[in-house]
Amino acid sequence: SQTIHQWPATLVQPVGSPLSLECTVEGTSNPNLYWYRQAAGRGLQLLFYSVGIGQISSEVPQNLSASRPQDRQFILSSKKLLLSDSGFYLCAVGGDQPQHFGDGTRLSIL
Amino acid sequence: DQQVKQNSPSLSVQEGRISILNCDYTNSMFDYFLWYKKYPAEGPTFLISISSIKDKNEDGRFTVFLNKSAKHLSLHIVPSQPGDSAVYFCAASASNAGGTSYGKLTFGQGTILTVHP
16 A cells, blocks of 8 residues: 655744755555645645656646655755745645545744 | 635534535536545545546445536535544546546635534
């Protein structure tokens, strides 16, 4: 079965600082990978998805970027965080079955 | 533009009764629908799904109904249990979005379900 590892679980960062969130997947190969964000009181919004190494599609213009350096590794980054980047970030794996989510990273920007 | 809407932010139900969670969508290209359950500080957990070729799918206490003409789906939980208390999200996908039939998901805002003992 698939396992998704996301870290850290919580993160507090100052405005203007860089960000790197990592997601790794076990139990599958060549998965579709997704980054979602849930802002306070809102639903989940798709940020990026990837169908293979080095392939990234962005869904909304924003202050964030994503990379997929390995088949089962998906990284979410920012050079300078904004207050509006606060939220709950979720990595998901999909492909031939309904998307399965990690436990997320709670990001607070001060 | 909110393509998937859950108009009820919260629902309170007594244990043993039926919980009905509703979801509306606007994009006629959506042909696959899912329900997820989410506890605080955890990722969503997949519950049940339905393809647009069906109007009903059942899995134990959970049944999802799809009304394509009304662009409406609902999740029924019978009987409701206190452990069902969580946030429920509906999500929709269009075939081949992202290259597979399980492609990019568009989520509703969620409904907080509280089941009282």
